[in-house]
Amino acid sequence: MSISVLLVDDEQLVRAGLRAILESQPDIRVIGEAADGASVVPLVRQLRPDVVAMDVRMPLLDGIEATRAVLRAVPDPPRILVVTTFENDEYVYEALRAGADGFLLKRARPAEIVHAVRLAAEGESLLFPAAVRSFAAARGGNKRARxxxxxxxLTEREAEVLRLMARGLTNAEIAGHLVIGAETVKTHVSAVLAKLGARDRTQAVIAAYESGFVVPG
Incomplete structure:
Protein backbone atom coordinates (compact mmCIF):
# COMPACT_ATOMS: atom_id res chain seq x y z
CA MET A 1 0.00 0.00 0.00
CA SER A 2 1.46 3.34 -1.04
CA ILE A 3 1.59 6.50 1.07
CA SER A 4 0.28 9.65 -0.59
CA VAL A 5 1.92 12.97 0.34
CA LEU A 6 1.01 16.62 -0.17
CA LEU A 7 3.97 19.04 -0.10
CA VAL A 8 3.38 22.58 1.21
CA ASP A 9 6.28 25.05 1.09
CA ASP A 10 6.70 28.52 -0.34
CA GLU A 11 10.14 27.58 -1.71
CA GLN A 12 9.91 25.67 -4.98
CA LEU A 13 13.41 24.32 -4.53
CA VAL A 14 12.47 22.75 -1.19
CA ARG A 15 9.38 21.15 -2.70
CA ALA A 16 11.42 19.79 -5.59
CA GLY A 17 13.99 18.32 -3.22
CA LEU A 18 11.39 16.65 -1.04
CA ARG A 19 9.57 15.30 -4.10
CA ALA A 20 12.77 13.78 -5.46
CA ILE A 21 13.58 12.13 -2.13
CA LEU A 22 10.10 10.76 -1.51
CA GLU A 23 9.37 9.59 -5.03
CA SER A 24 12.59 7.56 -5.03
CA GLN A 25 10.71 5.19 -2.72
CA PRO A 26 8.37 2.57 -4.21
CA ASP A 27 5.78 2.98 -1.45
CA ILE A 28 5.48 6.80 -1.46
CA ARG A 29 3.68 9.05 -3.98
CA VAL A 30 3.67 12.86 -4.01
CA ILE A 31 0.16 13.69 -5.22
CA GLY A 32 0.24 17.47 -5.00
CA GLU A 33 2.06 20.65 -4.05
CA ALA A 34 1.11 24.03 -2.63
CA ALA A 35 3.12 27.22 -2.14
CA ASP A 36 1.17 28.52 0.85
CA GLY A 37 -0.89 27.29 3.78
CA ALA A 38 -3.99 29.05 2.45
CA SER A 39 -4.26 26.38 -0.28
CA VAL A 40 -4.03 23.39 2.05
CA VAL A 41 -7.65 22.78 3.06
CA PRO A 42 -9.09 22.67 -0.48
CA LEU A 43 -6.20 20.51 -1.69
CA VAL A 44 -6.59 18.09 1.21
CA ARG A 45 -10.30 17.82 0.49
CA GLN A 46 -9.63 17.18 -3.19
CA LEU A 47 -6.61 14.88 -3.00
CA ARG A 48 -7.08 13.15 0.39
CA PRO A 49 -3.36 12.67 1.13
CA ASP A 50 -2.19 10.37 3.90
CA VAL A 51 0.50 12.83 5.00
CA VAL A 52 0.99 16.58 4.59
CA ALA A 53 4.59 17.84 4.77
CA MET A 54 4.01 21.48 5.69
CA ASP A 55 6.48 24.32 5.99
CA VAL A 56 6.03 26.02 9.35
CA ARG A 57 6.81 29.53 8.08
CA MET A 58 4.90 30.79 5.02
CA PRO A 59 3.87 34.32 4.01
CA LEU A 60 0.07 34.18 3.75
CA LEU A 61 -0.93 31.42 6.16
CA ASP A 62 1.75 29.75 8.27
CA GLY A 63 1.95 26.07 9.13
CA ILE A 64 0.40 26.57 12.56
CA GLU A 65 -2.81 28.13 11.27
CA ALA A 66 -2.90 25.80 8.29
CA THR A 67 -2.69 22.82 10.64
CA ARG A 68 -5.55 24.18 12.74
CA ALA A 69 -7.59 24.80 9.58
CA VAL A 70 -7.12 21.24 8.31
CA LEU A 71 -8.02 19.63 11.63
CA ARG A 72 -11.04 21.89 12.02
CA ALA A 73 -12.41 21.58 8.48
CA VAL A 74 -11.51 18.09 7.23
CA PRO A 75 -13.13 14.92 8.59
CA ASP A 76 -10.58 12.13 9.12
CA PRO A 77 -7.67 14.54 8.46
CA PRO A 78 -4.26 13.46 7.19
CA ARG A 79 -1.17 13.23 9.34
CA ILE A 80 0.74 16.49 9.36
CA LEU A 81 4.52 16.85 9.55
CA VAL A 82 5.77 20.40 9.85
CA VAL A 83 9.00 21.11 8.02
CA THR A 84 11.44 23.55 9.56
CA THR A 85 14.98 24.83 9.32
CA PHE A 86 15.62 24.89 13.08
CA GLU A 87 14.40 22.29 15.55
CA ASN A 88 14.37 24.84 18.37
CA ASP A 89 11.90 27.03 16.49
CA GLU A 90 9.04 28.26 18.70
CA TYR A 91 6.79 27.89 15.67
CA VAL A 92 7.45 24.14 15.67
CA TYR A 93 6.27 23.71 19.23
CA GLU A 94 3.14 25.76 18.56
CA ALA A 95 2.43 23.67 15.46
CA LEU A 96 2.71 20.51 17.55
CA ARG A 97 0.35 22.00 20.13
CA ALA A 98 -2.04 22.91 17.29
CA GLY A 99 -2.24 19.27 16.25
CA ALA A 100 0.71 18.49 13.97
CA ASP A 101 1.94 14.93 14.38
CA GLY A 102 5.65 15.66 14.29
CA PHE A 103 8.28 17.60 12.46
CA LEU A 104 11.31 17.12 10.30
CA LEU A 105 14.28 19.31 9.54
CA LYS A 106 15.00 20.61 6.05
CA ARG A 107 18.61 19.56 6.54
CA ALA A 108 17.64 16.00 7.48
CA ARG A 109 19.19 13.17 5.50
CA PRO A 110 16.97 11.60 2.81
CA ALA A 111 16.59 8.40 4.83
CA GLU A 112 15.38 10.41 7.84
CA ILE A 113 12.80 12.24 5.74
CA VAL A 114 11.46 8.98 4.31
CA HIS A 115 11.41 7.44 7.78
CA ALA A 116 9.46 10.40 9.17
CA VAL A 117 6.80 10.14 6.47
CA ARG A 118 6.40 6.41 6.97
CA LEU A 119 6.14 6.78 10.75
CA ALA A 120 3.54 9.51 10.40
CA ALA A 121 1.48 7.44 7.97
CA GLU A 122 1.55 4.52 10.41
CA GLY A 123 0.24 6.73 13.21
CA GLU A 124 3.55 6.96 15.01
CA SER A 125 5.08 10.34 15.85
CA LEU A 126 8.55 11.46 15.01
CA LEU A 127 9.58 13.76 17.85
CA PHE A 128 12.91 15.29 18.68
CA PRO A 129 12.62 14.95 22.47
CA ALA A 130 15.39 17.44 23.31
CA ALA A 131 13.71 20.18 21.30
CA VAL A 132 10.26 19.39 22.69
CA ARG A 133 11.61 19.34 26.24
CA SER A 134 13.28 22.71 25.84
CA PHE A 135 9.95 24.37 25.05
CA ALA A 136 7.95 22.30 27.53
CA ALA A 137 10.33 23.34 30.32
CA ALA A 138 8.95 26.88 30.10
CA ARG A 139 5.38 25.58 30.35
CA GLY A 140 5.72 22.85 32.96
CA GLY A 141 3.12 22.82 35.68
CA ASN A 142 0.37 24.29 33.49
CA LYS A 143 -2.67 24.18 35.79
CA ARG A 144 -5.20 23.20 33.14
CA ALA A 145 -2.92 20.48 31.76
CA ARG A 146 -2.25 19.20 35.29
CA LEU A 154 -3.98 6.55 34.14
CA THR A 155 -3.19 3.07 35.38
CA GLU A 156 0.37 2.32 36.45
CA ARG A 157 1.16 0.60 33.15
CA GLU A 158 -0.46 3.39 31.10
CA ALA A 159 1.62 5.94 32.98
CA GLU A 160 4.74 3.91 32.26
CA VAL A 161 3.88 3.78 28.56
CA LEU A 162 3.29 7.55 28.47
CA ARG A 163 6.69 8.22 30.04
CA LEU A 164 8.34 6.07 27.36
CA MET A 165 6.34 7.85 24.66
CA ALA A 166 7.67 11.13 26.06
CA ARG A 167 11.20 9.80 25.57
CA GLY A 168 10.40 9.40 21.86
CA LEU A 169 10.15 5.61 21.81
CA THR A 170 8.04 3.94 19.11
CA ASN A 171 5.54 1.18 19.91
CA ALA A 172 8.09 -1.47 18.96
CA GLU A 173 10.72 0.11 21.21
CA ILE A 174 8.26 0.36 24.09
CA ALA A 175 7.35 -3.30 23.63
CA GLY A 176 11.01 -4.27 23.82
CA HIS A 177 11.64 -2.07 26.85
CA LEU A 178 8.68 -3.45 28.80
CA VAL A 179 9.01 -6.99 27.41
CA ILE A 180 5.39 -7.10 26.26
CA GLY A 181 3.72 -7.64 22.90
CA ALA A 182 3.36 -4.89 20.30
CA GLU A 183 -0.42 -5.30 20.27
CA THR A 184 -0.50 -4.82 24.04
CA VAL A 185 1.46 -1.60 23.64
CA LYS A 186 -1.02 -0.39 21.02
CA THR A 187 -3.85 -1.08 23.44
CA HIS A 188 -2.15 0.92 26.19
CA VAL A 189 -1.33 3.81 23.83
CA SER A 190 -4.95 3.92 22.64
CA ALA A 191 -6.13 4.00 26.25
CA VAL A 192 -3.73 6.85 27.10
CA LEU A 193 -4.92 8.89 24.11
CA ALA A 194 -8.58 8.30 24.94
CA LYS A 195 -8.17 9.24 28.60
CA LEU A 196 -6.23 12.40 27.78
CA GLY A 197 -8.52 13.36 24.91
CA ALA A 198 -5.41 13.52 22.70
CA ARG A 199 -5.59 13.22 18.92
CA ASP A 200 -2.30 11.37 18.73
CA ARG A 201 0.95 10.54 20.50
CA THR A 202 2.37 14.01 19.99
CA GLN A 203 -0.54 15.63 21.79
CA ALA A 204 -0.22 13.12 24.62
CA VAL A 205 3.49 13.82 25.01
CA ILE A 206 2.92 17.57 25.09
CA ALA A 207 0.23 17.07 27.75
CA ALA A 208 2.67 14.96 29.77
CA TYR A 209 5.31 17.71 29.73
CA GLU A 210 3.00 20.68 30.24
CA SER A 211 1.20 19.04 33.17
CA GLY A 212 4.47 18.26 34.90
CA PHE A 213 3.72 14.51 34.68
CA VAL A 214 7.05 14.21 32.89
CA VAL A 215 9.73 16.62 34.05
CA PRO A 216 12.07 17.90 31.32
CA GLY A 217 15.64 16.84 31.95
Missing part, protein backbone atom coordinates in the same frame (compact mmCIF):
# COMPACT_ATOMS: atom_id res chain seq x y z
CA UNK A 147 -5.98 19.00 36.07
CA UNK A 148 -6.62 17.14 32.81
CA UNK A 149 -3.86 14.66 33.66
CA UNK A 150 -5.34 14.10 37.12
CA UNK A 151 -8.80 13.46 35.61
CA UNK A 152 -7.33 10.95 33.18
CA UNK A 153 -6.52 8.60 36.09
Missing amino acids: EAMDRAA
Whole structure:
Protein backbone atom coordinates (compact mmCIF):
# COMPACT_ATOMS: atom_id res chain seq x y z
CA MET A 1 0.00 0.00 0.00
CA SER A 2 1.46 3.34 -1.04
CA ILE A 3 1.59 6.50 1.07
CA SER A 4 0.28 9.65 -0.59
CA VAL A 5 1.92 12.97 0.34
CA LEU A 6 1.01 16.62 -0.17
CA LEU A 7 3.97 19.04 -0.10
CA VAL A 8 3.38 22.58 1.21
CA ASP A 9 6.28 25.05 1.09
CA ASP A 10 6.70 28.52 -0.34
CA GLU A 11 10.14 27.58 -1.71
CA GLN A 12 9.91 25.67 -4.98
CA LEU A 13 13.41 24.32 -4.53
CA VAL A 14 12.47 22.75 -1.19
CA ARG A 15 9.38 21.15 -2.70
CA ALA A 16 11.42 19.79 -5.59
CA GLY A 17 13.99 18.32 -3.22
CA LEU A 18 11.39 16.65 -1.04
CA ARG A 19 9.57 15.30 -4.10
CA ALA A 20 12.77 13.78 -5.46
CA ILE A 21 13.58 12.13 -2.13
CA LEU A 22 10.10 10.76 -1.51
CA GLU A 23 9.37 9.59 -5.03
CA SER A 24 12.59 7.56 -5.03
CA GLN A 25 10.71 5.19 -2.72
CA PRO A 26 8.37 2.57 -4.21
CA ASP A 27 5.78 2.98 -1.45
CA ILE A 28 5.48 6.80 -1.46
CA ARG A 29 3.68 9.05 -3.98
CA VAL A 30 3.67 12.86 -4.01
CA ILE A 31 0.16 13.69 -5.22
CA GLY A 32 0.24 17.47 -5.00
CA GLU A 33 2.06 20.65 -4.05
CA ALA A 34 1.11 24.03 -2.63
CA ALA A 35 3.12 27.22 -2.14
CA ASP A 36 1.17 28.52 0.85
CA GLY A 37 -0.89 27.29 3.78
CA ALA A 38 -3.99 29.05 2.45
CA SER A 39 -4.26 26.38 -0.28
CA VAL A 40 -4.03 23.39 2.05
CA VAL A 41 -7.65 22.78 3.06
CA PRO A 42 -9.09 22.67 -0.48
CA LEU A 43 -6.20 20.51 -1.69
CA VAL A 44 -6.59 18.09 1.21
CA ARG A 45 -10.30 17.82 0.49
CA GLN A 46 -9.63 17.18 -3.19
CA LEU A 47 -6.61 14.88 -3.00
CA ARG A 48 -7.08 13.15 0.39
CA PRO A 49 -3.36 12.67 1.13
CA ASP A 50 -2.19 10.37 3.90
CA VAL A 51 0.50 12.83 5.00
CA VAL A 52 0.99 16.58 4.59
CA ALA A 53 4.59 17.84 4.77
CA MET A 54 4.01 21.48 5.69
CA ASP A 55 6.48 24.32 5.99
CA VAL A 56 6.03 26.02 9.35
CA ARG A 57 6.81 29.53 8.08
CA MET A 58 4.90 30.79 5.02
CA PRO A 59 3.87 34.32 4.01
CA LEU A 60 0.07 34.18 3.75
CA LEU A 61 -0.93 31.42 6.16
CA ASP A 62 1.75 29.75 8.27
CA GLY A 63 1.95 26.07 9.13
CA ILE A 64 0.40 26.57 12.56
CA GLU A 65 -2.81 28.13 11.27
CA ALA A 66 -2.90 25.80 8.29
CA THR A 67 -2.69 22.82 10.64
CA ARG A 68 -5.55 24.18 12.74
CA ALA A 69 -7.59 24.80 9.58
CA VAL A 70 -7.12 21.24 8.31
CA LEU A 71 -8.02 19.63 11.63
CA ARG A 72 -11.04 21.89 12.02
CA ALA A 73 -12.41 21.58 8.48
CA VAL A 74 -11.51 18.09 7.23
CA PRO A 75 -13.13 14.92 8.59
CA ASP A 76 -10.58 12.13 9.12
CA PRO A 77 -7.67 14.54 8.46
CA PRO A 78 -4.26 13.46 7.19
CA ARG A 79 -1.17 13.23 9.34
CA ILE A 80 0.74 16.49 9.36
CA LEU A 81 4.52 16.85 9.55
CA VAL A 82 5.77 20.40 9.85
CA VAL A 83 9.00 21.11 8.02
CA THR A 84 11.44 23.55 9.56
CA THR A 85 14.98 24.83 9.32
CA PHE A 86 15.62 24.89 13.08
CA GLU A 87 14.40 22.29 15.55
CA ASN A 88 14.37 24.84 18.37
CA ASP A 89 11.90 27.03 16.49
CA GLU A 90 9.04 28.26 18.70
CA TYR A 91 6.79 27.89 15.67
CA VAL A 92 7.45 24.14 15.67
CA TYR A 93 6.27 23.71 19.23
CA GLU A 94 3.14 25.76 18.56
CA ALA A 95 2.43 23.67 15.46
CA LEU A 96 2.71 20.51 17.55
CA ARG A 97 0.35 22.00 20.13
CA ALA A 98 -2.04 22.91 17.29
CA GLY A 99 -2.24 19.27 16.25
CA ALA A 100 0.71 18.49 13.97
CA ASP A 101 1.94 14.93 14.38
CA GLY A 102 5.65 15.66 14.29
CA PHE A 103 8.28 17.60 12.46
CA LEU A 104 11.31 17.12 10.30
CA LEU A 105 14.28 19.31 9.54
CA LYS A 106 15.00 20.61 6.05
CA ARG A 107 18.61 19.56 6.54
CA ALA A 108 17.64 16.00 7.48
CA ARG A 109 19.19 13.17 5.50
CA PRO A 110 16.97 11.60 2.81
CA ALA A 111 16.59 8.40 4.83
CA GLU A 112 15.38 10.41 7.84
CA ILE A 113 12.80 12.24 5.74
CA VAL A 114 11.46 8.98 4.31
CA HIS A 115 11.41 7.44 7.78
CA ALA A 116 9.46 10.40 9.17
CA VAL A 117 6.80 10.14 6.47
CA ARG A 118 6.40 6.41 6.97
CA LEU A 119 6.14 6.78 10.75
CA ALA A 120 3.54 9.51 10.40
CA ALA A 121 1.48 7.44 7.97
CA GLU A 122 1.55 4.52 10.41
CA GLY A 123 0.24 6.73 13.21
CA GLU A 124 3.55 6.96 15.01
CA SER A 125 5.08 10.34 15.85
CA LEU A 126 8.55 11.46 15.01
CA LEU A 127 9.58 13.76 17.85
CA PHE A 128 12.91 15.29 18.68
CA PRO A 129 12.62 14.95 22.47
CA ALA A 130 15.39 17.44 23.31
CA ALA A 131 13.71 20.18 21.30
CA VAL A 132 10.26 19.39 22.69
CA ARG A 133 11.61 19.34 26.24
CA SER A 134 13.28 22.71 25.84
CA PHE A 135 9.95 24.37 25.05
CA ALA A 136 7.95 22.30 27.53
CA ALA A 137 10.33 23.34 30.32
CA ALA A 138 8.95 26.88 30.10
CA ARG A 139 5.38 25.58 30.35
CA GLY A 140 5.72 22.85 32.96
CA GLY A 141 3.12 22.82 35.68
CA ASN A 142 0.37 24.29 33.49
CA LYS A 143 -2.67 24.18 35.79
CA ARG A 144 -5.20 23.20 33.14
CA ALA A 145 -2.92 20.48 31.76
CA ARG A 146 -2.25 19.20 35.29
CA GLU A 147 -5.98 19.00 36.07
CA ALA A 148 -6.62 17.14 32.81
CA MET A 149 -3.86 14.66 33.66
CA ASP A 150 -5.34 14.10 37.12
CA ARG A 151 -8.80 13.46 35.61
CA ALA A 152 -7.33 10.95 33.18
CA ALA A 153 -6.52 8.60 36.09
CA LEU A 154 -3.98 6.55 34.14
CA THR A 155 -3.19 3.07 35.38
CA GLU A 156 0.37 2.32 36.45
CA ARG A 157 1.16 0.60 33.15
CA GLU A 158 -0.46 3.39 31.10
CA ALA A 159 1.62 5.94 32.98
CA GLU A 160 4.74 3.91 32.26
CA VAL A 161 3.88 3.78 28.56
CA LEU A 162 3.29 7.55 28.47
CA ARG A 163 6.69 8.22 30.04
CA LEU A 164 8.34 6.07 27.36
CA MET A 165 6.34 7.85 24.66
CA ALA A 166 7.67 11.13 26.06
CA ARG A 167 11.20 9.80 25.57
CA GLY A 168 10.40 9.40 21.86
CA LEU A 169 10.15 5.61 21.81
CA THR A 170 8.04 3.94 19.11
CA ASN A 171 5.54 1.18 19.91
CA ALA A 172 8.09 -1.47 18.96
CA GLU A 173 10.72 0.11 21.21
CA ILE A 174 8.26 0.36 24.09
CA ALA A 175 7.35 -3.30 23.63
CA GLY A 176 11.01 -4.27 23.82
CA HIS A 177 11.64 -2.07 26.85
CA LEU A 178 8.68 -3.45 28.80
CA VAL A 179 9.01 -6.99 27.41
CA ILE A 180 5.39 -7.10 26.26
CA GLY A 181 3.72 -7.64 22.90
CA ALA A 182 3.36 -4.89 20.30
CA GLU A 183 -0.42 -5.30 20.27
CA THR A 184 -0.50 -4.82 24.04
CA VAL A 185 1.46 -1.60 23.64
CA LYS A 186 -1.02 -0.39 21.02
CA THR A 187 -3.85 -1.08 23.44
CA HIS A 188 -2.15 0.92 26.19
CA VAL A 189 -1.33 3.81 23.83
CA SER A 190 -4.95 3.92 22.64
CA ALA A 191 -6.13 4.00 26.25
CA VAL A 192 -3.73 6.85 27.10
CA LEU A 193 -4.92 8.89 24.11
CA ALA A 194 -8.58 8.30 24.94
CA LYS A 195 -8.17 9.24 28.60
CA LEU A 196 -6.23 12.40 27.78
CA GLY A 197 -8.52 13.36 24.91
CA ALA A 198 -5.41 13.52 22.70
CA ARG A 199 -5.59 13.22 18.92
CA ASP A 200 -2.30 11.37 18.73
CA ARG A 201 0.95 10.54 20.50
CA THR A 202 2.37 14.01 19.99
CA GLN A 203 -0.54 15.63 21.79
CA ALA A 204 -0.22 13.12 24.62
CA VAL A 205 3.49 13.82 25.01
CA ILE A 206 2.92 17.57 25.09
CA ALA A 207 0.23 17.07 27.75
CA ALA A 208 2.67 14.96 29.77
CA TYR A 209 5.31 17.71 29.73
CA GLU A 210 3.00 20.68 30.24
CA SER A 211 1.20 19.04 33.17
CA GLY A 212 4.47 18.26 34.90
CA PHE A 213 3.72 14.51 34.68
CA VAL A 214 7.05 14.21 32.89
CA VAL A 215 9.73 16.62 34.05
CA PRO A 216 12.07 17.90 31.32
CA GLY A 217 15.64 16.84 31.95
